[in-house]
Amino acid sequence: MATEVLVPTLGESITEATLGEWLKQPGDAVAADEPIASLETDKVSVEVPSPVAGVMGQHAVAVGDTVQVGAMLATVDAGGSAPAKTDAPQPAVTESAAPAKDEPQGDTAAALSPSVRRAVLEHGVDPATIKGTGKDGRLTKEDVAAAASAKPQAPAASASANAPSDGAAAGRADADSAPARRKEERVKMTRLRQTIARRLKEAQNTAAMLTTFNDVDMTAVIEARAKYKDLFEKKHGVRLGFMGFFVKAATMALKDIPSVNASIEGDEIVYHDYADISVAVSAPNGLVVPVIRDAQDLSVAGIEKTIGDFGRRAKSGELKMDEMKGGTFTISNGGVFGSLMSTPIINPPQSAVLGLHRIEDRPVVVNGQVVVRPMMYLALSYDHRLIDGREAVTFLVALKNAIEDPTRILIDL
Structure with a gap:
């Protein structure tokens, strides 16, 4: 039946x-x-x-x-059963009838999502040779990209071995001068990508967005992480990263500057006495933004555990709808992709988003001396209808002070 x-x-x-x-x-x-x-x-x-x-x-x-x-x-x-597989020998495939190696074929292609299939074609890799890290071992776009970057390049043949005779060169002259074949592919936007595009454009059309920048010396956090990362992972079962420090420091700054944690509803301003921090996480189909609920009450270890769990479940497609609803403030870390500086777009109805960027050694002046320090640019994009420039700068300074002196996080200063 x-x-x-x-x-x-x-x-x-x-x-x-x-x-x-x-x-x-x-x-x-x-x-x-x-x-x-x-x-x-x-x-x-x-x-x-x-x-x-x-x-x-x-x-x-x-x-x-x-x-x-x-x-x-x-x-x-x-209660049905699948058709039994036949043991009859299959006809041999001649070289001329063999499928092209740069396209996914047969059952392998059927098991690939459209976005992964497109990545396989773009990178020219064999999906059967790639180990999938998605749910149930399925391939993701990240798996394909990683396999493509690890694929060895074919060694260049020696000039003497491949040099054609004068007659052969003359016979191929017309073919060599022909324009290279160009390809185009039209792929319908996923529903997630359509939603991201619509919401980002709505944010630009509605909010009076402005971005304020600062930079932060990461020396103290890097030293603390290097000193305690092994003990931290042994005790808490999760790696100690930088996001735990930034989320905790942000919750402290939001408490001091409540307008950055507020939102506009009609002609009213809604202030929140809690910090639900949205964190951008990479998923196979694009960025998703799950929410760390009541982050102000979590330790650095609790924050790192929550983010690690989000990352794993985003990759396997197991995040739930309710985990991405709400949020009073967003932190987006473009530094993991190598971004030096950006102007992030707010996530309505939130009024502000903090952008983190890559850490790089730069010369700075400390106590009258030029020294090299690991520096990171911070960017706070905010809705100027609600948040004034003074408040935005004050927020960034409070965040900078906490990161440059992590003891402030410990004693809530």
Whole structure:
């Protein structure tokens, strides 16, 4: 008997999604609660499990289609069994009929999401040779990029061995002068990317955005991290990074400058006596922004544990909708990608976002002497309708003081 697989409830106020990929093909055996499809919503990817054990029936929708909550995705034949595999020998594939090595083929291609398939084509790698780090071992775009960067370059052939004869060179002259083949590919934007684009543009159109900069000497934090990172990881089971210091320092500065932690609703200003810090985390389909709830009450260790958990679950697509709702202030760390300086865009209805950047040695003057220190640029973008320049600068100075003297974080100064 065929059982219908329906689009599940996706969360408050979310009524539709886009089919991102099929994880099971018609005829595949499926177990009860085994994921058979992945849906992309405005914020995260959601896997749809099979309600029964059996055999995958026909797909009712195609990859890229928009589906409503409650709509039928496919059928599963309950209690059925997959077709037995034949042991008959397969015909040999001649060299002329063999598939091109730079394109994913057969079952491998069917298991790839559109974004991963596009990355495979762009980088010219064989997906069968790459170990996936996504959920259930599936490939992600990051896996493909890492494999491409690690792929050895073919050694250049010697000039004497490859030099053509004069006759051969003349015969190839016309071919060599022909223009190189150029390719284009049109790919529909994912629902997540469409949402990001819409919200960022809305932020620019609504807020009176301004960015204020400062820099911070990272010497003290780097020394503290080097001294205690092994003991920290042994005790707390998580690595000691820089984000724990910055999140904790930010919660202290937000308490001193409450307007940076506030938001505008109509003609009212909403002040929050708590700090729910949104942190930008890289996911296979783009950046997502889960929220560290009540960060002001967490230790540096508690913050690092929460961020580490977000990172792991973002990569495997297991973040929940509720974990990305709300937030009173955002921290985005472009430094992990090598950014020197940027002007981040606020995440409405929040009124401010802190941008962190890469650490690099620069000459600075300390006590009248020019010394080399590890410096980082800080950028605070804010809604000038609510936050004045004086408040923005005061916030950055308070943050700078706490990072340059981490003892302030310990004694809440």
